[in-house]
Amino acid sequence: MDAIQLLLISLIGYCAGGIASALFARSSQRARLVSGIFGLVASLIGAASAVLALRAETPPQVTFQGLAPFGDIVLKLDSLSAFFIILITLIGAAASLYSIEYLKEYSEERNLGAIGFFGNLFLAAMLVVVTVANALYFLVFWEMMTLLSYFLVIFETEKRESIQAGYLYMLIAHAGAALIMLAFLILFQRAGSFDFNAFRQLPLTAGIKTLIFLLTFVGFGAKAGMVPLHIWLPRAHPAAPSHISALMSGVMIKIAIYGILRVSVDLLGAQEWWWGLIVLGFGVVSTVLGVLYALTERDIKRLLAYSSVENIGIILIGIGVGMAGLALKQAPLAVVGFLAALYHILSHAFFKSLLFLGAGAVIAQTGTKNLNRMGGLAHRMPWTALFFLIGALAVSAIPPLNGFVSEWFTYQALFSAGKISFFPLRMFAPLAGALLALAGAFAVMVYIKAYGSAFAGPARSEPASRAHEPGVWMRVSMACLALGCLGLGLGAPLAAPWVANVAATFSGLAPVTVSNGWQVFPLDPAQAVLSPPLIGILLIGLLIVPFLIVTIFSRTRLRSRQNVEPWSCGYGYSSRMSLTASGFDQPVKTSFRGLYQLRTLLAGPAQIVKGAAKPALNWVSRVEPLVENVVTRPTTRLIETAGQWIQALQMGDIRVYCLYIIITLAVLLILLFGRGGL
Amino acid sequence: MTTVQLIAVGVLQALLLLIAAPLYSGFVRVMRAKIHSRKGPPLTQNYRDLFKLMNRQEVISEQAGWIFRITPYLTLAAMLLVALILPILTVWSPLGMVGDLILIIYLFALPRVFFSIAGLETGNSFGAVGVRRELLMSALVEPILILVVFVMALLAGTTNLGGISSQVVARTLPYSMGFWLSMASFAFATFVEMGKLPFDVGEAEQELQEGPLAEYSGRSLAIMKWGIYLKQLVLVGLFLALFLPFGSMSSLTAVGGLVALISFALKALAFFFVAAFLENIMARTRFMKAPAATWLALGSAVLSFVFYLANV
Numbered sequence: 001m002d003a004i005q006l007l008l009i010s011l012i013g014y015c016a017g018g019i020a021s022a023l024f025a026r027s028s029q030r031a032r033l034v035s036g037i038f039g040l041v042a043s044l045i046g047a048a049s050a051v052l053a054l055r056a057e058t059p060p061q062v063t064f065q066g067l068a069p070f071g072d073i074v075l076k077l078d079s080l081s082a083f084f085i086i087l088i089t090l091i092g093a094a095a096s097l098y099s100i101e102y103l104k105e106y107s108e109e110r111n112l113g114a115i116g117f118f119g120n121l122f123l124a125a126m127l128v129v130v131t132v133a134n135a136l137y138f139l140v141f142w143e144m145m146t147l148l149s150y151f152l153v154i155f156e157t158e159k160r161e162s163i164q165a166g167y168l169y170m171l172i173a174h175a176g177a178a179l180i181m182l183a184f185l186i187l188f189q190r191a192g193s194f195d196f197n198a199f200r201q202l203p204l205t206a207g208i209k210t211l212i213f214l215l216t217f218v219g220f221g222a223k224a225g226m227v228p229l230h231i232w233l234p235r236a237h238p239a240a241p242s243h244i245s246a247l248m249s250g251v252m253i254k255i256a257i258y259g260i261l262r263v264s265v266d267l268l269g270a271q272e273w274w275w276g277l278i279v280l281g282f283g284v285v286s287t288v289l290g291v292l293y294a295l296t297e298r299d300i301k302r303l304l305a306y307s308s309v310e311n312i313g314i315i316l317i318g319i320g321v322g323m324a325g326l327a328l329k330q331a332p333l334a335v336v337g338f339l340a341a342l343y344h345i346l347s348h349a350f351f352k353s354l355l356f357l358g359a360g361a362v363i364a365q366t367g368t369k370n371l372n373r374m375g376g377l378a379h380r381m382p383w384t385a386l387f388f389l390i391g392a393l394a395v396s397a398i399p400p401l402n403g404f405v406s407e408w409f410t411y412q413a414l415f416s417a418g419k420i421s422f423f424p425l426r427m428f429a430p431l432a433g434a435l436l437a438l439a440g441a442f443a444v445m446v447y448i449k450a451y452g453s454a455f456a457g458p459a460r461s462e463p464a465s466r467a468h469e470p471g472v473w474m475r476v477s478m479a480c481l482a483l484g485c486l487g488l489g490l491g492a493p494l495a496a497p498w499v500a501n502v503a504a505t506f507s508g509l510a511p512v513t514v515s516n517g518w519q520v521f522p523l524d525p526a527q528a529v530l531s532p533p534l535i536g537i538l539l540i541g542l543l544i545v546p547f548l549i550v551t552i553f554s555r556t557r558l559r560s561r562q563n564v565e566p567w568s569c570g571y572g573y574s575s576r577m578s579l580t581a582s583g584f585d586q587p588v589k590t591s592f593r594g595l596y597q598l599r600t601l602l603a604g605p606a607q608i609v610k611g612a613a614k615p616a617l618n619w620v621s622r623v624e625p626l627v628e629n630v631v632t633r634p635t636t637r638l639i640e641t642a643g644q645w646i647q648a649l650q651m652g653d654i655r656v657y658c659l660y661i662i663i664t665l666a667v668l669l670i671l672l673f674g675r676g677g678l
Numbered sequence: 679m680t681t682v683q684l685i686a687v688g689v690l691q692a693l694l695l696l697i698a699a700p701l702y703s704g705f706v707r708v709m710r711a712k713i714h715s716r717k718g719p720p721l722t723q724n725y726r727d728l729f730k731l732m733n734r735q736e737v738i739s740e741q742a743g744w745i746f747r748i749t750p751y752l753t754l755a756a757m758l759l760v761a762l763i764l765p766i767l768t769v770w771s772p773l774g775m776v777g778d779l780i781l782i783i784y785l786f787a788l789p790r791v792f793f794s795i796a797g798l799e800t801g802n803s804f805g806a807v808g809v810r811r812e813l814l815m816s817a818l819v820e821p822i823l824i825l826v827v828f829v830m831a832l833l834a835g836t837t838n839l840g841g842i843s844s845q846v847v848a849r850t851l852p853y854s855m856g857f858w859l860s861m862a863s864f865a866f867a868t869f870v871e872m873g874k875l876p877f878d879v880g881e882a883e884q885e886l887q888e889g890p891l892a893e894y895s896g897r898s899l900a901i902m903k904w905g906i907y908l909k910q911l912v913l914v915g916l917f918l919a920l921f922l923p924f925g926s927m928s929s930l931t932a933v934g935g936l937v938a939l940i941s942f943a944l945k946a947l948a949f950f951f952v953a954a955f956l957e958n959i960m961a962r963t964r965f966m967k968a969p970a971a972t973w974l975a976l977g978s979a980v981l982s983f984v985f986y987l988a989n990v
Contacts (some may be wrong), residue, residue: 236936242747378743389745389795397779398788411780411837418832427987430828434979437783437824441817444787448813452798455805519775528778528837535776538762539788542755545696552896560736566738566802567892571879579798579806580875587814591969604968 004062005076006049007131010089010325011124013042018120025113032103036114039096043089047126053077054502062669076133080266080506081520084130084258089344090484091250091353093476095243098357101471105364115155119244122148126251130258135184136194138207139177142259146173146223149252152244165235171639172232176222183215187267198269216263217279224256226316227286228483228631232292238301238369241361249308250353254345257315265323265338265452265507266676271550276324277424281314281476284432291442292592295449295585299369300359301600303450304352304611307395310439311348314410315341319433321413322507324425327522331509333416336522339455339496339514340409344529347402349486352392354481355450358388361474362454365467365591371450371581380467385455387470387478392447394485397440400539402488404519408530410436412522419507442588449584458575492532496520625662679770679930687930688772692761695915699907700724702914702950724907728900732893736896741801749796750898753861753905760785760912761870764839765919767938769926771840778837779827783820785880786871789905790816797890808889811965815870817973822867825979826860829986830920833857843923854989859982860923861983866975868917869953872910914949918942 001009017038024030053060059078067074077085081423103112125145132138150173154166184194186208192200204212218229225233233253237245260279264270290309297303322337359369361384366374378385394401414436417429459465469475488495493515500514512523518533565573647661679687701718704724738746760782762773794813797805831837833852834845845851894902924943927934963971 021824032743081859146980309686376741378745393791396787396791397784397793399777399784404784404947408780408784413832415828415837417827419835423700423987430825430983431980432830433828434821434825438821440784440785441813441820444791445813445817446789448794448798448809451807452795455802456741456743456745456795456799505960510792526836526838526841528780529775534773535759535781537774538759538776539752539755542758543751545758546751546754546904550732550897550901555727556733556735558735560738560896560898562738563740564737564740565739566741566800566805568803573801575801577803578801579803579810584810587810587966588817589968591818 003049003052003056003060003082004075006045006052007075007077007085007127008062008144010042010046010049011127014039014120014127017042018117018124021116022113025111028103028107028112031113031116032100032107035120036096036100036103039099039116039120039550040093042120043093043096043123045085046089046128046339047093049087050077050082053082054079055084061133066134070136071134073137074133074195075128075131077131077158078506080258080261081131083342083502084254085127087254087349088123088126088130088251090248091349091481093244094353094357094481095119095247095559097480098246098360098474098477099241099243101474102357102364103241104471106241110155115152115241115244118148118151119247120242121333122152122247126255127429129139129384131253131646132205133196135188135196135199139181139184142180142326142537143177145252145255147178149240149244149248152240152248155241157238159239162197162239163233164234165239169232169236171636172222172229176219176229179222181216183212183219183263184213185422186212196262204268206271210275213264213268213271214276216337217260220256220259220263221282222256224253224260224312225286226282226310226312226315227309228290230286230290231632233309234297234302234305234582238299238307242356242363244303245305246353247358249305250349254349254566254656256313256454257319257341257345259278260319261506265319265326266281267344268509270323270326272505273324273327273422273424276320276322276327276429278320279316279323280302280320280428280432283313283318283320284435286310286313286316287439288313288435288442291439291446292588295442295588298371298581300374300454301356301369301373301449303371303446304355304359307443307446308348308352311344311352311395312445313439314407314436315344315348317436318342318344318413321417321425322503324417326507326509328420328422328425329422331562332381332512332523333413333420334507335500335504335509335512336416337413338507339500339522342499342503343409343496344406346495347394347406347485350481350484351391351403351490352400353483354387354391354478356413357474357478357481358384361470361478362467365472366461366463368461368463371453373461374454374459374464375457375461375575375578376455376464377467379671380465381455381469383469383475384478385451387475387482389451389457390485392451394489396444396447398444400489400535402485402492405489405492405530405532407440409434409496409522414530416522416527445585445588449581452579453584457578458579460580462576490533490536492520492530495519515582536668552626558563679768681775681957683930684770684772684774685769688885688892689773690763691764691766694939695761695911696758696904699911700728700904701909702911702946705947706950710952710958713955713958721833724903728904731895731900731903732897734896736898737802738895738898739802739893742799742893745792745952746799746893746899749789749792749895750901750905752792754901754908756785757786757905757908757912761908761915764912764915764921765843766915766925766942767927767935768930769844769923769928771838773858774840779831779842780824780837781840782839783823783827786909786913787816789909793890793977797893800887800890802893806891809893811871811889814974815968818969819867821869821970822976822979825958825976825983826864826867827920829860829979829983830855831977834984839919843919844928845901845925846921847923847926849929851852854985856982856985858919859978859985862981863975864917864920866978868949868985869956870950871913871971872953875906889896898922911946914946918945918950980983 021031061076064073078114128141149500156162223227294306318341327332394403397404397407414433416431417425519529704721765771797809834842862900
C-alpha cells in the first residue's frame with residue numbers, strides 16, 4: 001500500500017471510531033473502548049503513511065473533486081506534512097491508549113460517546129489541516145479543529161470556568177482565523193485560485209508579502225499561544241480531559257507553528273530579514289514570560305499549560321533564526337534554525353503530553369488539581385512518579401534527554417546567528433541566548449516545584465494519602481512517551497539527520513550533515529559537538545566511582561535506618577511543616593515583583609486597618625500576570641463594547657433582517673447603475 | 679595528541695581533582711579560622727570528616743525515596759563528567775567529543791535538580807527553604823554564565839572548550855575590554871555558584887543554600903559533601919580554562935605535564951584564596967538583596983557583550 005492509501009484509511013478509521021463511539025454512547029464502557037482502539041489503530045496507520053511518504057522520491061498526493069469555484073481538495077504529503085503527521089499520530093496513539101482506562105472515572109456522569117466522537121474527529125481534522133494544499137479547505141479544516149477542540153474544552157458544562165475558558169478560546173481562535181482568512185483572500189484575489197501552488201508562484205510586491213506575513217503570523221500566533229495572545233491557553237488546555245489536554249498542548253499548538261512555517265517560509269520564502277527578528281522577538285518574550293507565569297501556578301495543569309507558552313517561545317526562536325538565515329541567503333544558518341525548531345517541536349510534543357498524562361493520573365487519584373493538596377505520591381504511585389520525573393527532566397533540559405538536545409540546537413542556532421556579519425542578528429541573537437538561559441533556569445524551578453509538590457514530601461491531603469497507581473494501559477502509554485523522550489535524547493545522532501533533512505527540504509535548501517557516528521553538530525563540527533549517548537553512558541558509568549569509594553572506605557556494618565521523622569529543631573514533626581507549592585516560588589515572586597504586579601486584596605474590615613496592616617499585606621497578595629492587566633483586559637473590554645454596539649443591529653427580528661437586505665440591495669444597485677449608467 | 683592519550687589525561691585529571699577537592703575546601707576553612715584569629719582545623723580535616731562519616735550509620739527520613747538516596751552518587755558522577763571534559767592539564771578538552779561549554783553549564787543543572795528534589799522529598803522545612811533559595815540564585819546567575827560563554831565563544835568562533843582555551847593560550851583571541859569584563863562577570867558567577875557569601879553562610883549549612891544537606895547522614899553525607907567540594911573545584915577549573923589556561927600543555931610531555939599540574943594547582947589556590955578572603959571580609963546581606971548584586975554582574979556581562987560588538 002502506498003502512503004496516500006494509508007492516510008485515507010487512517011482518516012476513515014478516526015471518523016469510524018468517532019461515529020461508532022457516538023452510537024455506543026449509551027454504554028459508556030463500549031464507547032470508551034471503541035473510541036480508544038479506533039484512535040490507536042488509526043494513529044498507527046497514519047504514522048506508517050508518513051514514514052512511507054518521507055521515503056518517497058516525490059511527495060505523494062491525491063486529488064478529490066471539490067466545489068467548483070474553490071478548486072479541488074488536494075492532500076499532499078511533502079516532508080513538512082509528513083513530519084507533522086508523525087507528530088500527531090504518535091501522540092494521538094499514546095493519548096488514545098491512555099483514554100481507554102482514563103475515561104473510566106468519568107463514565108458515571110459524562111457522555112463518553114461525545115468525548116470519543118469529538119476526540120477522534122479532532123485528530124482527523126488535524127491530520128487533514130497539515131496535508132491539505134488548498135487555502136480554502138485548509139481554513140475549513142482549521143475551523144473544524146478549533147470547533148471540535150472547543151467542545152472538548154467545555155465538556156464539564158456545569159463548571160462556569162470551563163464555559164468561560166471555552167468562550168475565550170473561541171474568541172481568540174476566531175480572531176486569529178479571521179486574520180488568516182484575510183491573508184488568504186488577498187492571495188486568492190491575486191492568484192485567482194486557492195491552491196497553495198498558485199500562491200507559491202505568485203509574483204508579489206514586498207509590501208503585500210509583508211502584509212500577509214504579519215496577518216498570518218499574528219493569526220497563527222494566537223492559536224499557538226504566543227505572548228501576548230496566550231491568555232486563552234492556560235485556561236482552555238486544563239479544562240479539557242487530560243488526554244485531550246495532552247493533544248492540545250503537545251500537538252494542536254504545533255499545528256499553528258505548521259501554519260507559520262507553511263505560509264511564511266514555504267509560500268512567501270521568508271523574504272525580509274526582519275520577519276525573522278520579529279518571530280525571534282516574540283519567541284523570546286513568550287519564553288521568559290511563559291515560564292515566569294508557570295512558576296507561580298498552583299494548578300498543575302495550568303502550570304503545564306503556561307510552560308507550553310514557554311516552549312512555543314523556544315520553537316519560535318528557532319524559526320526566527322531560520323527565517324532570518326533564509327532571507328539573508330545564509331543556508332547553513334537557516335537549516336540550523338529550522339532544525340532547532342523542528343527538534344523542539346518533536347521534543348515538546350513528547351514530554352508535554354507525557355506530563356499531561358501523568359498529571360491526569362494524579363488528578364484522577366487525588367481529585368484535585370491543586371499542587372498544595374498533593375504530596376508524597378512517589379511512594380504510592382512509583383511508576384507514574386518515574387514517568388513524570390522523566391518528563392520533568394526532559395522539559396528542564398537536563399542532559400542527555402530530548403529537551404536538552406533541542407535546546408542545545410537552539411543555542412547553537414543563536415550562536416551561528418551571532419557569528420554572521422549582519423549587525424541586527426549579531427546583536428540580538430546572543431542576548432536571546434542569555435534570556436533563554438534565564439528561562440531555562442526558571443523552567444528547572446517550575447518542574448522541581450511540580451514534581452516536588454506532587455510526588456515528594458509528606459501527603460498534604462487525605463485523598464493524596466490514599467492514592468494508588470493508575471491502570472496498566474495508562475502506565476504503558478506514559479511509558480511509551482517516556483521512552484520517546486529518552487530515545488530522542490540519547491538517539492539524537494539518529495534522529496537529528498532526519499529532522500535536518502525535513503528542515504532543509506521544506507525550506508528548499510540542499511541536504512546537510514548534522515551527525516557523525518555518536519555525535520551531533522550544527523553543520524560545522526568545528527563550532528560544537530555533542531554526543532548524547534556518550535553523556536548517558538558516562539554518567540551511568542561514573543556512578544561506579546562513588547560506589548567504589550563507599551565500598552572501600554566504609555567499614556560500618558550498620559544498615560541505614562529509615563524510620564525517623566524529618567528533623568524539625570526538636571519539635572514534633574507535622575506534615576504541615578513541609579513546603580507547599582505556593583511557598584516554593586515566594587522568593588521569585590518578590591524578586592520579580594514588577595512582572596507579577598502583586599496586587600494586594602483587602603476585604604471588608606481589613607480596609608479600615610489598611611495602614612497598620614501594610615507589612616502583612618505581602619502575605620495575602622495574589623499573583624496577577626502583568627500582560628493580562630495591561631494588554632488583554634482593555635482589548636477584551638473594547639471588543640465586548642464593540643460587540644454590544646453591533647448587537648443593536650442584530651435584534652433577532654426577521655423583518656428587520658429583510659429590511660437590511662433590501663437596503664443593501666438598493667445601495668449596491670445605486671452604486672452599480674450610478675457608475676455604469678451615468 | 680591521540681584520542682587515547684587525551685582520554686588518559688582526562689581520567690588522570692578527574693582523579694586528581696577528586697582527590698584534591700577536599701584539600702582546597704580545607705584550605706578555605708583554615709583561612710577562615712586565621713581571619714577569625716582562631717587556630718582552626720588542620721588542612722586535612724575534610725578528609726578525616728569524610729572518612730568518619732563513611733563509618734557512621736545512615737539515618738534517613740521516612741518520607742525520603744530513591745531520589746534522595748541516589749542524589750549524592752549522581753552529584754559526584756556529574757561533577758566527575760565535567761572534570762573529564764574540562765581542559766585542565768591540556769589546552770584541548772580531554773573528552774571534547776562528549777560535548778561543549780553549553781553541555782557543561784547544563785551538567786551543573788543535573789545535580790541541582792536532584793539535590794533540590796531530594797531536599798523536598800525529606801519533608802524537612804529547612805531543606806525546602808534551602809532549595810528555593812538555591813534555585814533562585816542559580817536562576818539569577820545562569821544568564822550571566824551563558825552570556826559570558828557566548829561572548830567568549832563568539833570571540834573564539836566555537837563553543838568547544840578546547841577551542842577557546844587553545845586560542846587564549848595562543849593569544850589569537852583578542853584581549854579586549856570585552857574579554858576582561860567577561861572575566862570579571864564570570865568570576866562573580868563562579869563565586870556565587872561556589873556557595874559563598876554574601877548570600878550563603880559557610881559552616882552553617884542548614885541555614886541557607888545547603889539546606890537540603892540537613893537530612894543527609896553517614897556515607898550519603900560523605901559522598902554528598904565530596905561532590906560539593908568537587909563542584910567548587912570544577913567551577914574554578916572552568917573559570918581557569920576559559921580565561922587563564924596558561925601553563926597547560928599543547929603537546930604531551932612529562933615536563934609539560936608537571937608544569938601544567940603545578941600551575942593549575944597554584945592558580946586554583948590563588949582563586950580559592952581570593953574567594954575565601956572576600957568571603958570573610960564581606961558583610962552578610964539579606965538573601966532578598968541578592969538580585970541587586972546579580973543584576974550588577976549581569977550588567978557587566980551585557981557590557982562585555984557590547985564591547986565585543988563594538989570590537990573594543
